[in-house]
Amino acid sequence: MPPKVVFPDTADTVAKPATNGKTKHHKPKQDHRALAHRLRGQRESLPIFTARNAIIQQVRQHPTVIVVGETGSGKTTQIPQYLLESGFGTTAITQPRRVAATSIAKRVAEEVGTPLGGRVGYTIRFEDCSSDKTQLRFCTDGLLLREILSDPLLRRYEVVILDEAHERTLRTDILLGMLKDIQRERKRVAELNQQVPDAYFEEEEEVSYRDHRSHGTHVTFDEPEEEPMQPEAVPSVIDNVHGDVTGIGELKIIVMSATLDAERFSAYFDSAPILYVAGRQFPVTTYYTTTPQADYLDAAHLTALQIHTETPSTSGDILVFLSGQEDIESVEKLLRDSAASFPPGVPALLPCPIFAALPQSQQSQVFDPAPEFTRKIILATNIAETSLTIPGIRHVVDSGVHKVRGFDPRVGESLLVEPISKSSARQRTGRAGREAAGFCYRLYTESDYAQLAEDSIPEIKRCQLSMVVLQLKAAGVTDVMQFDFMDRPSKKALKHALLELYALDALDDRGELTALGRWMSEFPLEPSYSKVIYASQKAGCTREAIDIVSLLSVDSLFYVPADKREESNAAQAVFRSTEGDHLTFLNLLRAYNKVNGDREWCQEHFVNRRNMKHVLDVRLQLNRLCARLELDTERSCGTDLDAVLKCFLSGFFHNCALLQPDGTYRSLNGSQAVHVHPGSSMFAKKTPAIFYDQLVFTNKLHARAVSAVDPMWIAQASPKLYGRLNTTA
Ligand code: CDP
Ligand code: MG
16 A cells, blocks of 8 residues: 555544535537526626726726736636627637637637637637637637737737736747737827728728638638748838738737736836736635655545545545646546545546647536536646636645746757746645635645745746747747847847757848748747658658657657556557657557557557547648648658658757767767657667657656667758768767
């Protein structure tokens, strides 16, 4: 029996009977209006309701308004509706995560009483559920950034709401700067327009609007350039709007945040007013562990079980914060295994995962009430910290970690599990006290808590910038060093991004966007991947390149249960390629397609079916995008798979490592030690050179998705960087 996780006094305190904190949730029905009518009472009882008129008034009076309100006060679901009811035009509401955008859009459509995709819709990468009737469009921040490329003044929107701004994701930060610029420019144009009689432009306005709207339910990307590969002049933001500027009014911006430090946003937007919405928070009793936990997954599993068995299931559901999908799936499995051997009398438990890449079909169970005599244990990433409010939670288990993207020029981009900030810890705790008094179990000691940083560092200060720099360039920002960042990334990081884009041939030696760079900016992918796809045309392996890029879009393709390591290893041996993971994954996809994703087959081979479905989705969308860009997506290299690896190198030459005489690998660009991930087919194999998709931190820095390459290929892949490199040394 594994040791119990010890919190001082938990059993006594927690065992007190508590009231049922569950809110009834309605399933969407065809009768939209009746449902909306029923939800009206709930809407009006939200804390934000009393601030409705004040908010509308401020938005009318000021170009930018900052709204601060406790999670669950109703910012995201209500403010867009208030705007709609008050006659504002089309509004975009950005979310840092896909799942939040889709699930909130669904809820708001229910409250408004319209089918999703009508007046209320969403658009996320690879999925568009909106139409030309859509007035409230929920989207990811990345999606809105992309929209600026085709609609530089975002003219289809009267209002843009930047939600969850406190998270300071990379894309939110870039959007802040772009929106500020667009707002200024629209003000100028609107003032010009006021001097011209409206009727003069009426017809044209119609046309220009129609051009920018999406139709139906497929992805909206830019129309392909006539000749996508031809060089062309790069327009600046200002240049773009010279032609037709009719009907452009001012842009209203609303910045919403769940934490109190909103002065920075206000200062950034010329002293914009800050509106504070009172929250509703019940007391939460917080416990720390008495000793540090060696394995937070185990601790999370045991703590959830303890709560479940020691408190009545009517005392509310449990929300467990973990770092990512892999963590969530391990704990989900541990819980299911434990539940299978519950003695009679213990109520059932229902683990409900929620993370960014969870397919839509599986999201709703998180919000639906559990069946009778069953308790939901929600396993979430920090998505449940502030962006989603899940009803019925009374117990929170906080692992104290989250996953962050990091970047080190010597080794490349990494995905690391790191301690959260105090501010995050407080938000997590708050989730337990939304509907009644609750309990929070921190899986770390009180002195560890005291060591945590006050706030997380904005992502823009710590991650790789090549994708956003490419997007800025494509949006006409010629001098990214001078861009009005709210928090300026280091010069070094910006230079590194510029250099990488130059090495990828996306920028020329004057730092200007090349035709290839513009083409790459069409892809909602890191530039390395779009470069691979580009290279695959010439090499005649576009089908394989798209397949592998799609396969790399998920965290893990296989399950490797700790107790069945040998068995799963043996089952997966059939896919294994001697050249490494990229081709192994390709073999897996081919085999999966042959059996049509059969459930039993996936179980037998320990294949993560949920993720494979996501892969197929991404592949479909990439194929559509490539077809629009007039790429031949059927071009296949058959069995000459070296061609595919060479294509990958043309995007990943910065993620290479060479074998050293002592048997270790050292990164090419920084001579940093690189360890092959134990889950890789290249683990324990020695080959002169490898390249990898990314680095993750488990107990040391591990390269994941690793393939063997000929060192000469590396030099050929990027003559700009390694042209004179002596790879035989
Ligand atoms: O954005 P903020 O955190 O301020 O709150 P919100 O997301 O607008 O949520 C307001 C309320 O709507 C929450 O307290 C939930 O009770 C409810 N809600 C819900 O019941 N189901 C959803 N899918 C979303 C929100
Ligand atoms: Mg919200």
